[in-house]
Amino acid sequence: MPEPSRPRPATARGAHAALALTLLLALALAVPAWAAPAVRIGYLQSDIHHLACWVALEKGLYQAEGVKVEVAGAFKAGPELMSAFSARALDLGYVGEAPATTAVANLAARVVVLAQVNTEGSALVVRKGSAVKSVADLQNRGAAVPGFSTVQDFLLRKALAQAKVDPQSVNIMVIKPPEMISALRTGQIEAFIAWQPHPAKAETMGVGQPLMDSGEIWKDHPCCVLACDENFLRERREEALGMVRAHLKANAFIAARPEEALAIGVKYTGMDEATVRLAMKRVKYTPELSVEGERDYVEFLNRLGYIKVGDVDAFMKSFLNSELLEQARGK
Numbered sequence: 001m002p003e004p005s006r007p008r009p010a011t012a013r014g015a016h017a018a019l020a021l022t023l024l025l026a027l028a029l030a031v032p033a034w035a036a037p038a039v040r041i042g043y044l045q046s047d048i049h050h051l052a053c054w055v056a057l058e059k060g061l062y063q064a065e066g067v068k069v070e071v072a073g074a075f076k077a078g079p080e081l082m083s084a085f086s087a088r089a090l091d092l093g094y095v096g097e098a099p100a101t102t103a104v105a106n107l108a109a110r111v112v113v114l115a116q117v118n119t120e121g122s123a124l125v126v127r128k129g130s131a132v133k134s135v136a137d138l139q140n141r142g143a144a145v146p147g148f149s150t151v152q153d154f155l156l157r158k159a160l161a162q163a164k165v166d167p168q169s170v171n172i173m174v175i176k177p178p179e180m181i182s183a184l185r186t187g188q189i190e191a192f193i194a195w196q197p198h199p200a201k202a203e204t205m206g207v208g209q210p211l212m213d214s215g216e217i218w219k220d221h222p223c224c225v226l227a228c229d230e231n232f233l234r235e236r237r238e239e240a241l242g243m244v245r246a247h248l249k250a251n252a253f254i255a256a257r258p259e260e261a262l263a264i265g266v267k268y269t270g271m272d273e274a275t276v277r278l279a280m281k282r283v284k285y286t287p288e289l290s291v292e293g294e295r296d297y298v299e300f301l302n303r304l305g306y307i308k309v310g311d312v313d314a315f316m317k318s319f320l321n322s323e324l325l326e327q328a329r330g331k
Contacts (some may be wrong), residue, residue, distance in 0.1 A: 011247040039232075039239055040072035043094040044083050046178065046269040048116045048196045048279045049224045052250035054268045055261055061249050065242030076176040077147040085109040091232040092243055096151040096172065097225045101297050104319055105307035110230040113323040114244050116290060117224035121283035122152050122214035123199035126191045127184050128207060135163040135212065141190040144175040144183060149306050151223050152193040154297065156218075157304065161215045184208050195223070197271055197279030204275045213282060220284070222293035233321075244324045249286060254285050289322055 029148040039062075057233050062069045072090055074105075075081040078099030084090045086109045094117055099212055103109040125131045132141065138160070145153040153172075160167050175183050185207045192198075193214075197306040202208030214221060233240050254261040258280070265276045294316055301307045309315045 008068075036068065036236075037285060038068045038070040039236075039242050040070050040089065040091045041093060041243075041245065042071070042073040042075055042084055042223075044081065044096075044195070045074040045076055046197065047094075047224075047270070048265055048269060048276060049121050049283060050260060051254060051265050051268075051280070051283075052117060052247055052262050052285060053094045055073065055250040055253050056246045057268065058244045058264050058267075059250075060252075060255065061246040062243065064249075065246050065248070067239050067242040069243075076178070077168075078150050079103075079147045082109050082111075085111055085227070085229060089238075090227070092226065092228045092240070094224055097294065098151045098154045098297055098301065099147070099149050100225060100227050101294070101319065102149040102306050105301070105309050105315065107297070111227045111291065112230060112233060113225045113294075113319060114228050114233075114240065114321055115226040115247055115287040115325050116222055117226055117285070117287075119212050119220050119222055119284045119286060119293075120213070121223055121279075122155060122193060122195050123210045124156065124183070124193045124214075124217070125199045125202050125208040125280065126211045127187075128209050130190060130209075132190055132211065135159045136165055138191060139165055139169045141173040142188065144173055144180055144189045144192040145192075146194055147174050148179050149301070151221075152195065154300060155214050155217050155221070156193045158300065159212060162217070163241075166292050174221070180221060181205065183206055196282055196302040197265075197269055197275050200279040200282070201271055201275045204272070204278065215282075218296075220290075220293075222290040225289075226287075228321075237324075241324050241327060243329045244287075248325075248328055251285055251287050257307070276302060289320055289323060289325065291316065291320065294320060 043053045073084055078096040081093050081095045082099050082103035145156055157167055177194040177198045180194055180198055181202050183189045228240055266273050269276055296310055297314050302309055
C-alpha cells in the first residue's frame with residue numbers, strides 16, 4: 001500500500017503563499033491604465049460653448065493623456081447634467097457655472113470646478129420685426145430660459161434688474177433650447193435667451209434677431225466650467241489631471257486651427273456652417289477661472305433665493321480648485 005501523503009511543512013506553505021502574493025501584486029502593477037474604468041463625461045446638447053470637449057474627443061486628446069473616456073450623456077440643460085452628478089452617473093462634465101453653483105450650494109451634488117470653459121456666448125433674442133426694442137418692453141410678455149438656475153436665467157434676471165423691470169411682470173418659462181426657435185416663430189413666446197448656436201440659428205433662419213448679447217448684459221461673464229466629482233478627484237487624481245491637460249490642448253487647438261474647430265462644431269451641433277461660424281464669433285474660449293465672476297454668481301443667486309450661502313469666500317474656496325490647472329501648466 002502506498003504511503004499516505006504527508007502534510008507539507010508550514011515553512012513550505014508559507015513560501016508558496018508569499019510567492020503567490022508576489023505574483024498577484026506584480027500582475028496588479030502590470031495592469032495598463034486602459035484597464036481602468038472609463039471616465040464618464042457629459043456635456044450639453046448642441047452647445048458650442050463645449051467645443052473644447054468635442055475637439056478633445058475628435059482629436060484623441062484625452063487618449064493622448066492616457067485617459068479612456070466615454071460620453072455618458074448629452075444633456076438639454078445644466079440642471080439635468082447636475083442631476084446626473086447627483087446620481088453618481090458622471091465623473092466630469094461641461095456645464096454652466098450657475099447650475100453647478102446652485103447644485104453644490106444646495107447639497108444636491110458634490111463637485112468642484114477645475115477650469116473655465118468659456119466666457120460670454122449667450123444672447124437674448126426676440127422675434128424678427130418684434131415690437132420689443134428694449135429689455136423694458138418685455139413686461140407682460142413671455143420669455144423663455146433653458147431652465148431655472150441656469151446661466152441664461154441668471155443673465156435674463158440681471159438684464160431685467162438693470163432695466164428696473166420686476167421679473168414678476170415677465171412671464172418667464174422654461175423651454176429647452178432645441179424647441180425655442182419654434183416657440184418664437186409660433187408666437188408662444190416673445191423672446192428667449194439661450195447659449196450659442198441657438199441665437200445664431202434664429203438669425204440665419206430669419207425667425208429672430210438679437211436684442212442683447214450676453215456680453216452687453218455682463219461683460220466677460222464666466223459661463224461654462226469643467227466640473228469634477230469630488231470622489232473621482234480624490235480617488236483618480238492623475239486621470240483628472242490628464243483631463244485638464246487635454247482641455248488646455250483643446251483650447252489651444254481652437255485658437256490655432258479655427259476652421260478645423262468649426263468643422264467639429266458643425267458635426268456636434270448638427271447645424272449649418274454659417275450658423276456655427278456666427279455663433280463661434282460670439283463665444284470666448286478660455287480655461288482661466290474667474291474668481292470674481294463666481295462671487296457675482298453666488299451673491300446674485302443668494303439674492304434670488306435660489307441658494308443660501310452664508311460665507312461666500314469659504315464656499316468659493318471649496319468650489320473653485322485651480323490646483324490641477326496650475327499643475328497642468330507646470331506652475
